[in-house]
Amino acid sequence: MRRRHAGRLGRRAGACGPSRLAAGGRHAFARRGALRLPRLLGRRRRPRRAGAAACGAAGGDERAGIGRRLAAGEALRRGEPSARGAALLAALAQRAAQAGGGGRLPAAAPWLAPRLVARGGADGSGTAVLRAVPGAAYGQLTQAARERLWRERLAASPASDRMGVRLIPDAHPIELERRAELRSHGVLPGAVQLPPGGHPVALAAGCQTTGGYPVILHVIAADLPRLGQLRPGDGTRFLRVELEEAQRLLLRQQRELDRLEAALRLRTERFLQEQRRAPAADS
Numbered sequence: 001m002r003r004r005h006a007g008r009l010g011r012r013a014g015a016c017g018p019s020r021l022a023a024g025g026r027h028a029f030a031r032r033g034a035l036r037l038p039r040l041l042g043r044r045r046r047p048r049r050a051g052a053a054a055c056g057a058a059g060g061d062e063r064a065g066i067g068r069r070l071a072a073g074e075a076l077r078r079g080e081p082s083a084r085g086a087a088l089l090a091a092l093a094q095r096a097a098q099a100g101g102g103g104r105l106p107a108a109a110p111w112l113a114p115r116l117v118a119r120g121g122a123d124g125s126g127t128a129v130l131r132a133v134p135g136a137a138y139g140q141l142t143q144a145a146r147e148r149l150w151r152e153r154l155a156a157s158p159a160s161d162r163m164g165v166r167l168i169p170d171a172h173p174i175e176l177e178r179r180a181e182l183r184s185h186g187v188l189p190g191a192v193q194l195p196p197g198g199h200p201v202a203l204a205a206g207c208q209t210t211g212g213y214p215v216i217l218h219v220i221a222a223d224l225p226r227l228g229q230l231r232p233g234d235g236t237r238f239l240r241v242e243l244e245e246a247q248r249l250l251l252r253q254q255r256e257l258d259r260l261e262a263a264l265r266l267r268t269e270r271f272l273q274e275q276r277r278a279p280a281a282d283s
């Protein structure tokens with residue numbers, strides 16, 4: 001099935017991509033049945049910098065929107081929903097018809113989930129606070145650089161994407177006592193690398209698996225969603241926490257997400273059961 005998408009996200013079901021975000025740098029866009037795009041290494045997403053090379057490797061079409069920005073008016077192929085998804089859609093349509101909506105699905109759910117990552121996310125000036133622990137190369141920073149790293153504001157550069165967020169210090173570049181060649185080593189999202197220019201790069205969700213720059217900090221896992229929502233020009237600063245605190249915050253966030261997932265599953269199952277009993281009650 002091919003369906004053309006246009007307009008702003010939220011204005012109608014066929015909207016694809018907000019033209020302007022009220023907050024944050026990224027929004028999720030989901031369609032029932034997902035999008036019919038070729039897979040590469042088990043995934044349909046490609047970083048933009050991969051471009052047509054990733055499309056060719058996947059046997060796909062560059063016009064499918066893989067590895068580049070979608071243009072207005074493009075056609076995206078939609079897949080079919082799963083059996084459970086189809087049952088849920090049919091139950092929703094049935095309820096809408098019973099409510100006099102002519103079978104038209106509601107635009108939004110009647111209840112909302114809490115914003116789990118927004119809590120404590122900014123200081124009084126609106127600067128995003130990223131909690132971090134020292135990295136392996138933290139001790140190689142000059143004393144002045146270590147002090148500035150926890151005190152000064154940094155701005156997210158336009159040269160940022162899902163692989164990493166480049167941070168520009170308000171004053172001077174961040175400096176090491178001395179710079180030496182490093183062997184490539186493993187890296188994870190949250191690692192803050194320091195390239196020769198002195199502008200730190202915080203690796204994000206789509207980062208590479210190895211790197212050769214010194215890792216001066218690690219953004220804690222609980223704050224990675226906040227890192228991913230930085231827009232070009234947004235200000236941020238680092239707040240030092242201990243490893244035990246970082247682990248405690250991650251466990252708390254995971255418990256909240258687990259409770260939310262359980263609530264969604266229970267509510268969905270209860271809704272389906274109610275809709276299955278409704279025809280029997282009417283007869």
